[in-house]
Amino acid sequence: ILGGSFNPPHVGHALLAHAMLASENLDQLWIIPVFEHPFGKASAQFMDRVAMCRLAFAHLGDAVKVVEIERDLPKPSYTVQTLSAFHAVRPGIEPTLIIGSDIVPELPRWRDPERLPRLSRIVVVPRQGAAPIEPPEDLDIKIYRGFRLPKVSSTAIKKALKSGKSVDGWLDLRVLRYIRDHGLYG
Numbered sequence: 108i109l110g111g112s113f114n115p116p117h118v119g120h121a122l123l124a125h126a127m128l129a130s131e132n133l134d135q136l137w138i139i140p141v142f143e144h145p146f147g148k149a150s151a152q153f154m155d156r157v158a159m160c161r162l163a164f165a166h167l168g169d170a171v172k173v174v175e176i177e178r179d180l181p182k183p184s185y186t187v188q189t190l191s192a193f194h195a196v197r198p199g200i201e202p203t204l205i206i207g208s209d210i211v212p213e214l215p216r217w218r219d220p221e222r223l224p225r226l227s228r229i230v231v232v233p234r235q236g237a238a239p240i241e242p243p244e245d246l247d248i249k250i251y252r253g254f255r256l257p258k259v260s261s262t263a264i265k266k267a268l269k270s271g272k273s274v275d276g277w278l279d280l281r282v283l284r285y286i287r288d289h290g291l292y293g
Contacts, residue, residue: 109127109205110138110186111139112141112150115292116159116163117264117277117279118259118276120163121164122257123232123256128171131203133203135171136172138173139177141184145183151292158285162282163279191226203229203230204223204229204230208231232254233250233251233255264277268286268292269293
């Protein structure tokens, strides 16, 4: 499971998906856009982000599925309730939750973080230029050593788009076309 705001999804997300499919024992990678962020982060409309995710991960074929499960869950969206919902619909699954190292400091603020390791294996992927991570001692987390997320962020992309600066190399060209066609982030 690779969840996030995906506001917008960028090449860092796609590279992460590719690296996880290539090097972790995953049957399929589920991309789960957050419906309503629990920390109140403003986002493009949910269905726009779903559509952009489908475009951003399309090159990975059937190995990746964009899942809209959070649309039907109570709001705001909490990872622990999303994982619980997956276990209810697909008993016996053994999910792996993939998160970037920039999320680790936020984990104690998440809803019921102590339940996460019981619901899912957790893999943390370091980000280029980020300080070394120290996961909370009470959470069983695997630090991924084979790949570091590139220094690209949705926040920087939105800022560049708003100011008319180039985002070359940061977005799949189909995602960029979608953003322009739908007047997002401008």
